[in-house]
Amino acid sequence: MATPDHLHFFIDPSRCIGCQACVQACTECDTHRGESMMHLEYVERAESTQTVPVVCMHCEQPTCAEVCPADAIKRTGDGVVQSAQRPRCIACGNCVMACPFGVPELYEDRQIMMKCDMCYDRSSVGKKPMCATVCPSQALFFGSREQIAQLRPLSAPVNRFQFGDQVITTRVFTMVPRATAARQPWVDVTAAMEDRPPARAIMLRVLPAAPPAPADAPDPFAEVVI
Amino acid sequence: MATLPVDDRAITERFGPHLSVMTGLRLSTTAEPERLVKTHCCFCGQQCGIQLKVRDNQVIGFEPWEEFPFNRGMLCPKGVKRYLQGAHPDRLIAALRRDPSAPHGFSAIGYDEAVQTVAAAIDRLQRTHGPQAVGLLGGASLTTEKTYLLGKFARMCLRTPYIDYNGRLCMVSAGVANKKAFGIDRTTNPWSDMVGTEVIWVAGSNVAECSPITTNYLWQAREQGARIIVQDPRITPAARTCDLYLPVRPGRDAALFAGVLQLLIEHDWLDHAFIEQHTVGFEQVAEYCRQWTPARTAEVTGVPERSLRQAAEWWGTAATSFLFHARGIEHHSNGVQNVLGTINLVLASGRIGTPKCGYGTIVGQANGQGGREHGQKADQLPGWRDISNPEHRRYIAGVWGMDEKDMPGPGVDAYEMFRRIDAGEIKALLTICFNPKVSLPDSTFITRCLEKLEFYAAIDFFLNDTARHADVVLPGSLHEEDEGTVTQVECRVIKINKAVDCPGEARQDWRIIQDIARGLGRDRGFTFESPREIFEELRIASKGGVADYSGITYEKIERQMGVFWPCYSEDPETGRPVDHPGTPRLFERGSYNPVARGAGPFYFPDGRARFNVAEYRPPVDDAGDEYPIYLTTGRVVSQFLSGTQTRRIGPLVNQYAEPRIEIHPRLAAKLGIADGDWATAETRRGAMTLRAMVVTTIRPDTIFIPYHWPGEKSVNRLTVAAQDPVSKIPQYKVCGCRVRRADGPPAYAAVLEPQQ
Numbered sequence: 002m003a004t005p006d007h008l009h010f011f012i013d014p015s016r017c018i019g020c021q022a023c024v025q026a027c028t029e030c031d032t033h034r035g036e037s038m039m040h041l042e043y044v045e046r047a048e049s050t051q052t053v054p055v056v057c058m059h060c061e062q063p064t065c066a067e068v069c070p071a072d073a074i075k076r077t078g079d080g081v082v083q084s085a086q087r088p089r090c091i092a093c094g095n096c097v098m099a100c101p102f103g104v105p106e107l108y109e110d111r112q113i114m115m116k117c118d119m120c121y122d123r124s125s126v127g128k129k130p131m132c133a134t135v136c137p138s139q140a141l142f143f144g145s146r147e148q149i150a151q152l153r154p155l156s157a158p159v160n161r162f163q164f165g166d167q168v169i170t171t172r173v174f175t176m177v178p179r180a181t182a183a184r185q186p187w188v189d190v191t192a193a194m195e196d197r198p199p200a201r202a203i204m205l206r207v208l209p210a211a212p213p214a215p216a217d218a219p220d221p222f223a224e225v226v227i
Numbered sequence: 228m229a230t231l232p233v234d235d236r237a238i239t240e241r242f243g244p245h246l247s248v249m250t251g252l253r254l255s256t257t258a259e260p261e262r263l264v265k266t267h268c269c270f271c272g273q274q275c276g277i278q279l280k281v282r283d284n285q286v287i288g289f290e291p292w293e294e295f296p297f298n299r300g301m302l303c304p305k306g307v308k309r310y311l312q313g314a315h316p317d318r319l320i321a322a323l324r325r326d327p328s329a330p331h332g333f334s335a336i337g338y339d340e341a342v343q344t345v346a347a348a349i350d351r352l353q354r355t356h357g358p359q360a361v362g363l364l365g366g367a368s369l370t371t372e373k374t375y376l377l378g379k380f381a382r383m384c385l386r387t388p389y390i391d392y393n394g395r396l397c398m399v400s401a402g403v404a405n406k407k408a409f410g411i412d413r414t415t416n417p418w419s420d421m422v423g424t425e426v427i428w429v430a431g432s433n434v435a436e437c438s439p440i441t442t443n444y445l446w447q448a449r450e451q452g453a454r455i456i457v458q459d460p461r462i463t464p465a466a467r468t469c470d471l472y473l474p475v476r477p478g479r480d481a482a483l484f485a486g487v488l489q490l491l492i493e494h495d496w497l498d499h500a501f502i503e504q505h506t507v508g509f510e511q512v513a514e515y516c517r518q519w520t521p522a523r524t525a526e527v528t529g530v531p532e533r534s535l536r537q538a539a540e541w542w543g544t545a546a547t548s549f550l551f552h553a554r555g556i557e558h559h560s561n562g563v564q565n566v567l568g569t570i571n572l573v574l575a576s577g578r579i580g581t582p583k584c585g586y587g588t589i590v591g592q593a594n595g596q597g598g599r600e601h602g603q604k605a606d607q608l609p610g611w612r613d614i615s616n617p618e619h620r621r622y623i624a625g626v627w628g629m630d631e632k633d634m635p636g637p638g639v640d641a642y643e644m645f646r647r648i649d650a651g652e653i654k655a656l657l658t659i660c661f662n663p664k665v666s667l668p669d670s671t672f673i674t675r676c677l678e679k680l681e682f683y684a685a686i687d688f689f690l691n692d693t694a695r696h697a698d699v700v701l702p703g704s705l706h707e708e709d710e711g712t713v714t715q716v717e718c719r720v721i722k723i724n725k726a727v728d729c730p731g732e733a734r735q736d737w738r739i740i741q742d743i744a745r746g747l748g749r750d751r752g753f754t755f756e757s758p759r760e761i762f763e764e765l766r767i768a769s770k771g772g773v774a775d776y777s778g779i780t781y782e783k784i785e786r787q788m789g790v791f792w793p794c795y796s797e798d799p800e801t802g803r804p805v806d807h808p809g810t811p812r813l814f815e816r817g818s819y820n821p822v823a824r825g826a827g828p829f830y831f832p833d834g835r836a837r838f839n840v841a842e843y844r845p846p847v848d849d850a851g852d853e854y855p856i857y858l859t860t861g862r863v864v865s866q867f868l869s870g871t872q873t874r875r876i877g878p879l880v881n882q883y884a885e886p887r888i889e890i891h892p893r894l895a896a897k898l899g900i901a902d903g904d905w906a907t908a909e910t911r912r913g914a915m916t917l918r919a920m921v922v923t924t925i926r927p928d929t930i931f932i933p934y935h936w937p938g939e940k941s942v943n944r945l946t947v948a949a950q951d952p953v954s955k956i957p958q959y960k961v962c963g964c965r966v967r968r969a970d971g972p973p974a975y976a977a978v979l980e981p982q983q
Contacts, residue, residue: 012802015468016442016446017464017467018250018435018442018464018864019434019435019464019864020303020304020434020439020864020865021304021864021865021882022301022302022303022304022306022439024304024877025304025307025878025882026302026307028249028252028878029289029307031256031290032256033256034249034253034255034256035249035254046920046922047892047902047921047922047923048922049462049467049923049924050435050462050467050924051467052464052465055950063547077560110974124555127836129293129300134291134293134300134301135291135300135301135302135306135307136301137298137299137301137302137440137443138302138435138439138443138446139437139447140442141447141833152447153450154450154451155449155450155452164810169619180608210445216757219471220923221462221474222474222891222923222926222927224529224531225474225529225926225927225928226928227856227891227893227894227897227927
């Protein structure tokens with residue numbers, strides 16, 4: 002069985018409420034019970050409640066696999082990059098350092114790298130990954146391009162990411178505002194890292210042509226006297 | 228005697244809270260479940276559908292239930308990990324008796340002996356002091372069957388007026404206001420009506436943490452073009468990306484609504500036809516609002532005038548809208564007025580009772596809705612009947628087979644019950660599903676009252692903080708060990724299904740109540756063999772009431788995936804038997820209800836809704852010279868209520884282990900407090916020391932502390948016992964406080980685990 006071609010994973014950080022349902026549900030997955038492969042972080046809690054959920058992006062040309070000296074990381078025909086294979090994995094940690102999205106983790110006690118495999122046990126038999134099933138804000142969504150287009154007319158899926166000189170295409174999509182995605186359909190991750198999170202929202206400055214960053218937005222509490 | 232038998236810490240050592248972790252079958256990657264049980268989450272009022280994986284009489288995990296229409300498989304972290312409350316090391320599997328000579332304060336005794344002890348104490352105190360010497364406290368996380376039985380037990384078996392429940396802390400402001408304005412207390416629309424509407428106004432509801440599933444409805448609505456207005460003193464995750472944020476000063480909501488309504492009137496953004504045909508009382512409200520000029524409203528509420536004008540324009544000119552609120556505006560000594568303020572905005576717009584136009588309150592507890600309808604509330608009989616109404620009393624007395632003259636009258640609210648314990652009027656207490664020592668305001672007073680009780684019995688599955696004072700503890704049932712119905716946030720009656728048997732000597736709660744009745748020798752009317760039998764009687768008892776469940780059956784719930792009440796067994800118009808599907812949306816034009824009898828869509832004899840003057844009153848114990856900062860309280864997403872269950876679930880505790888003081892950097896700088904420092908918050912009731920969490924997402928004149936922890940970590944030692952004069956809801960959401968940097972860590976930090 003394989004994950005059906007017409008089904009995709011979509012992430013929309015602007016929807017994320019940081020509840021960690023995805024993290025908790027990931028630990029219930031049968032292939033790695035007790036361990037979460039999800040990453041969910043506050044961008045800068047002091048300034049905003051903005052959180053960003055990160056799953057494996059399942060790159061077309063996975064950097065993790067390219068740097069693996071033991072050839073332990075395989076991309077299956079359906080575009081899913083699998084966790085490291087035993088007994089090949091030598092726990093060198095190359096993949097951990099190389100992944101531009103910071104996804105793989107080394108489990109020292111077991112001497113193996115593990116990461117999100119899009120719930121291959123579920124997605125390969127037609128079910129949704131656990132995290133996208135439970136996500137109460139649907140910041141994590143699993144479905145077809147047609148479904149996402151119908152449900153989210155204001156957003157557009159993007160799956161090209163620029164890290165300096167490297168541009169990566171992934172099986173997983175990030176949702177960005179439709180108007181700006183039409184102008185420049187990739188995410189400049191390095192530029193986004195320079196953003197200073199504003200008080201109200203972190204609208205990831207993912208696109209060069211994005212509207213004025215809300216860093217300039219007025220402090221809603223400016224008039225509060227203490 | 229209801230003092231603690233031994234030192235609190237010694238009790239904690241034995242009874243927890245300790246943390247459950249995933250082990251054995253719950254960690255196995257190969258263990259297949261024997262069966263999946265379709266049921267719902269045990270926590271909040273959203274009541275998400277979930278399937279529990281069961282093997283060897285243990286819940287070993289969960290599987291999403293994607294067909295259930297409300298949540299379609301979605302869950303928050305509490306739902307995901309709820310199964311870890313079962314097979315827990317702290318679980319009570321035998322009855323306990325208070326025993327100061329035992330190292331941990333309690334000794335196990337046989338179940339029958341425990342029931343006899345409870346019955347004998349009740350009998351003795353009632354013979355000496357009269358039936359009203361015994362009080363009962365229930366809860367809104369119980370199934371409707373249990374709450375019905377509890378109400379019947381108080382009125383028919385114990386014949387005491389003193390019964391109330393923890394919904395008093397939760398939904399009563401909305402309940403009173405809904406009844407005053409609409410004649411019926413219910414959210415008016417299914418949540419699906421939110422998607423496709425033009426404006427959504429979220430008043431005092433941190434949906435991301437308190438009702439996470441509602442977030443997807445909100446975001447779906449936004450994707451379909453809705454503008455979202457959020458009114459909150461904190462920039463909650465929903466406020467972060469909303470279209471208009473109203474940073475209201477705690478306790479000023481009624482002023483805000485009056486100010487916005489005044490702007491609607493000034494701009495004539497009103498539905499005159501609707502006001503004329505379907506309401507009464509608009510003129511008095513308009514007269515009251517006249518004083519709420521934008522300038523004055525801005526000054527009182529702390530919301531800039533431009534934001535008030537923007538809100539009024541969007542609300543006033545929309546064609547469709549949805550407004551919902553939660554505890555943020557309800558937990559106030561002005562709670563009913565705040566809710567009436569929102570209803571006035573809705574009625575002025577005329578946008579109610581049609582698709583994509585709705586209004587509702589987000590109930591906090593699993594059965595926040597059903598738990599307030601069928602008789603555990605001090606003034607109420609089943610079917611939302613009134614215990615002071617002679618006709619209602621006669622009907623219920625008839626169903627129960629008792630003389631109406633023997634039925635006690637209305638009791639008092641839960642907090643007032645403690646005052647009556649303090650006054651020596653109530654001498655014995657029986658509690659279930661309520662942990663008032665943590666959840667009621669000014670909890671030092673509550674502890675003192677508990678210590679005055681001559682006899683106290685608690686039913687619970689864990690030894691909650693209040694139950695530590697008990698003379699006898701009866702081991703009750705977890706959610707997954709029983710069946711029954713609850714009514715969720717949209718007023719969909721749904722079915723909880725049993726997954727596993729009670730362990731050891733633990734019993735289903737309804738059996739325990741009936742066993743006590745038998746122990747008293749008063750078991751007539753308390754011989755039900757199953758929740759279904761109780762539900763069948765409840766159907767009859769609710770028939771003809773506003774909350775009419777007579778047409779609901781367990782089978783219909785399963786077939787339709789829930790039934791919205793009112794659901795009639797006989798057509799209210801013709802009196803003929805009918806297979807009624809339920810009522811997803813209230814107040815549709817031309818709809819018939821048994822109160823208006825065709826006169827109009829609302830539940831009053833003239834069929835019209837009521838505008839009510841929603842007057843602003845400043846909070847009791849407001850921030851001022853001595854206590855200049857506003858203290859507000861609420862939830863975090865990974866914990867629930869007083870934490871009796873969630874503070875025992877390891878992965879949830881790890882997510883947010885201990886309460887912190889949320890404080891704005893401007894205020895923190897003024898006070899010399901840095902992120903992570905120990906800080907002391909103090910009110911007129913007491914002080915507590917917690918770590919500070921310095922964030923720009925809260926008003927600089929306000930601090931926030933979540934309320935899920937006991938003892939020295941309990942913010943309810945600080946909150947004020949001021950109550951709304953009508954609903955009696957406590958004012959949890961605001962009081963004056965002061966904050967200072969602490970010299971060092973509090974003593975508890977070295978000895979208690981984070982969840983304790």
